[in-house]
Amino acid sequence: MKTFWKVFIVSFVFFFVAIFLGSYSYLKSNKNRVGTSIGGGESNIEEKRNTKEVKTETKTYSSLSEAFKDSENINVILLGMEDTRTDTIIFANFDPITKKVKAIFIPRDTYIHRKGYNQGEQRKINAIYGDHGVEGVKKALSHILEGIPIHHYIMVDYAGVEKIIDSIGGVEVMVPFHMKYEDPTAKPPLSIDIKEGKRVLNGKKSLEFLRYRKGNNNKGGYIDGDLGRIKAQQEFLQSFIDKVLSYRLPFVIKEGFNYVKTDIKLWEGLAYSRKVIGAEPDDFTFITLPGKAELKKIYGKVLSYFIFDSLEIKKTLEEIYNIKKP
Template sequence: MKTFWKVFIVSFFFFIFAILLGSYSYIKSSGQKFIISIGAGEYAKEEKAQEEKDIQVKTYASLSEAFKDDSRLNVILLGMEDIRTDTIIFATFDLNTKKLDAISIPRDTYIHRKGHDRGEDRKINAIFGEHGIDGVKKAVSHILEGVPIHHYIILDYEGVENIIDSIGGVEVVVPFHMKYEDPTANPPLSIDIKEGKQILDGKKALGFLRYRKGNDNKSGYIDGDLGRIKAQQQFLKSLADKVLSYRLPLVVKNALEYVETDIRLWEALSYSRKALGIKPEDITFSTLPGKAELKRIQGRILSYFIFEPEEVKRRLEDIYNVNKESSQNP
């Protein structure tokens, strides 16, 4: 196994930080609700009640209409393996309802670019090396029905241990004994995590996110990369719960040096105002609809993830509150 930079979780982690960067102290109340401490209790209650009154869930006749009018914040989160994107997440946050949807896009997702006919080049993880972040944004938008992408976040793997340790670790259920050794990796890779429910520190969390299979090529996730994505999503749910109980600006300070993003400070402060109050149950994780498939390309048989456009469209229509009858009968 090479040195996979498993920044899936930390990229999302920082996304939460970024939109809450301007917040002050949080008070955790019953039902896992969070409010900002801004002064007199009655004023806070009145402001919260007015915000809830102002929230209106708007519906649209089509995705194109929703993309033009909707106020969602869309971000792609990238984890790198050298010049390849080992992890891609599309995260869309509704600034009004505080609902966040994250869609994992498998690195082997099939996408054929003109002039790039080799089998390896037909995977979405190969795009960054030649076309950079703009190329990845274009590819993700293409797969997701032309959805606009406003920002990107890239975070190197060194930040994983630092940030996870700064919040005291994350609790997960490890599905099986994860063991793998690769002394040739840079730095050397040694994963040894016992099966069962436990709190992972930064080093073990990184190993959990990097793990794919054992040295014997037999042990590991039965469904391969899709199994790893499910495990990462379990990790994210646990992380989100813990992250939202922290004084986020203090933790953000530990993450900034590891992050590359085009989210500017004033934008983060602006987003934070509307993001206050987000709860773990407001966050939904899913994987790009599709299935694994073998294809013969130039005499070689390679494994790809083939996304299903109709299912992708339906998923986005659910997120964007599109009236499906209207979209099918224009």
């Protein structure tokens, strides 16, 4: 059984909650000491928390190129790894003015042709990390997303997922059917058995829920295939965010930092923390990269790819960045 999207939950929330809200809690308890180190102005944080910062409309731009240059939006890619392949890629955009987060899920089979890499599997975006590392993934994703700047990356592993989910007491989800699957050869081995109905899943069971695709011998599973799986995963993520935003979790950083690799520096996290105050669960939106699945024959071998739709992607980004053409 191929693993998929196994760690996106924690990586996503680690950035938008653990770093932002966790750093906010750190600032609150250390505001006098921290204020001088990141330019001051932290003395009014408690006041903002009590009165709740009023959200305003985002700025408007005449083109994406103008928005990419002048916008204060923060763009992050979240990577869940399967050995040297990126099993999960999520692009997340945070607007510090409206407090809204837009996450675009990038299918691992997204077709992208690199010069000199002509084998079928090499034309999938999940193969880029093994050859070019994080910078290669950032470059490829920026190409797909109309040249958008990518400011940070986050990578996380299985252990981090379990630790952080367990640290908040699990996540409540509606399991759509009895999920049962055995695969002792998987890494780590899989022995999934989750009953249908509303369940509070701990870290281990959450991973199993996210990794489940179909039963042994291709029996059972989501009626509408990957679309059903994606919907279930996004509902899980929303439930997780609903719960996490009810906490102040500076300890999430302590629990998760050993399992996360990121280029976000402490001072950046402290600065970002002020911008997220006021975010609510319904400020998070999840979509899948516009496009469609398609079979392609490469050197005599037929493989399934996800072909992205550049026109629809541009429309999506124009909506995110509030583009108002003259």
